[in-house]
Amino acid sequence: MTERDPYRYMGVLAWSGPIFLLGAILGWAVLGHNLPPYSPARSPEEFLEFIQTNQYQIQLGMIIMMTVAPLYLMWGYAVTRIMQKADAYNDIMATLQLWGAGFTMLVFFVPCGLWIGVTFRADSMDAASLRFMFDTAWMFFDTGFSPVTMQFCAFGVCFLSDPREVPLMPRWVSWLGIWVGISFFVFMLMPFFKEGPLARDGMLMFWIEFSLFFWFLVIACVYVFKAIGKLKAEHAASGAVAA
Amino acid sequence: MQSGTAADRASVNFPSIWAFILADCFSFAILFTIVMTERIGQSDLFDKAARHLDAQLGLVNTLILITGSWLVALAVVAARRGDGAGARKWLLAAIAVSSAFGAIKLYEYSAKIGAGFTPITNDFFTYYYMLTGLHFLHYIGGMAALIALVFNLDFSKVSETSVLRWIVSVGIFWHMVDLLWLFIYPMLYLLPLI
Structure with missing residues (x-):
């Protein structure tokens, strides 16, 4: 009865997350020469030489990033659909999460x-x-x-209120989402530093804080697939009971 | 009285908020390392600038946070006993005492800014506002959680796992707010006095 399958497109949405990640790593990080980003402390002349030397790679990388960006929203919609099942009576957090994903895409x-x-x-x-x-x-x-702080916090709060004995999203992943979202407040410090660990290319700001977004997305992608599997099993079981 | 299955008891004794706590402590440990490394490189500047902080106010704030943590611990003990009214009373006391920390910190910030010490004055004050500001955000989050517990939780059901787990989880978070300050206070206020 595929025509009545509420999870028919969920696989496509869920795969959007890993494909977005691969596109972002290839386009934004590798081709865009952002591993780490160009230092804000260097002179305009050095910067010009860097841009002219890597002009076409950076262009291609950013085009790839802009092309895959909507996949992040698609993945966010998969998460929202799972959140609506985790808290069936209140979709406020699920809606906030989707809006957060949309604005993060921008x-x-x-x-x-x-x-x-x-x-x-x-x-x-x-x-x-x-x-x-x-x-x-x-x-x-x-x-x-x-926007991503709002998205990750809504993600965590909603899944923590999942009444299932075995929740759709493990509680540690929910807490991790809240923590990663809140930890992004450190980005408020970025405009004050041109060098050191808190500059945009610094150890804390880039290698730890910025990379948290990607690490959390990897973890969340894995558990989104698992949650869809659980929901499909629940749906199949409820169909068997109804039959 | 704590009841329920072994899984329920485990979720109360080792709630999932530990994932948040461990990650947060890890990030603060990195921040502390950065500040101490910078301090080694600029020890004269850090010592001189730190003398503009009020160590006595810092000590008062330390005592306030420790007292607040003690009151939260009493609330958890009462909740584990099944005494919902007692737990609520201790939480209210913790909120009342701990609110003084926020008032003193805001006074301290306004006094420092009024005296011309802002985040761009020098590296010491950049890190001072960074560390105490991030800690203050945690404090606000903790206070909001305590207030939410007092006004939203059904304390008549304190024996239920889900209710008890919220009290224990917020209690653990509040202790972390306290613990972080116990590192920040000597690092920023006391080191130049040694």
Whole structure:
């Protein structure tokens, strides 16, 4: 009875998460030369040389990132559908989570568009103006953390209220989501530092804080697949009882 | 009286909030390491700047947080006994005492900013506002959780696993707020006095 299967497209939505991750790592991180990001402490002239040397790779990387960005929203919708099953009587957190995923998607779009603009005019604009545009994109990218904080906190709060004996999402994953979301408040400090651990390329700000987004997404992707499996089993069992 | 299955008891004795606590302590440990490393490189500047902090106010805040933690611990003990009214009373006392920490901290921030010491004054004050600010966010979260417990939890059902688990979980979080301050206070306020 596939025509009455409420989980028919859930597999596609769930796979959007891992595909987004692969696209982001390849496009934004590797081709975009963001492992780690370019240091804000270096001179405009050094920056111009960096952009001109890597112009086409960065352009291609950011185009890939902007192309895969909607997959994040699709994955967020899969999470919302699971959250609606975890708390069947109240979908406020599920809705907030989806809006958070949607606005986070914009955080992937706008800065990447600006970075493409920087590479596009690297041959004709002055170095200081280009670096200003590049920095502005970073401010949007890191300091615009609040939508993802809202998304991850809604994720955690909702799944913690799952009344099942074995919840759809393990409680430690729910708490981890809340912690990762709250820990992004550290990004508020990024605009104050051009070097050191709290600069955008610093040990704390990039290698720990920023990477938490990706690590949590990996964990959440795995458990989204597991939750869909549990929901399908519940649905099949309820169908068997009804029959 | 704690009842229920072995899984229920485990969820109360070792609630899942520990995942949050361990991750948070890990991130603060990294922040502490960064601050202490910076301190080694600029010990004169850090010592000189830290003398502008009020160690006595810091001590008062330390005592307030310890007292608040003790009151929360009494609430957990009462809840485990099945005494819902007692648990609620101790939580209210903890909120009343701990609110003084926020008032003193806000006074301290306004006094420092009024005297011209802002996050961009020097590296010491950058880290001072960073550490105490992040701690203050945790304090606000903890106070909000305590208030939510007092006004939203059904204390007549304190023997039920889900109710008891919330009290224990918030209690653990509050102790972490206390513990973090016990590292921050000597690191920022007391080291230059030694």
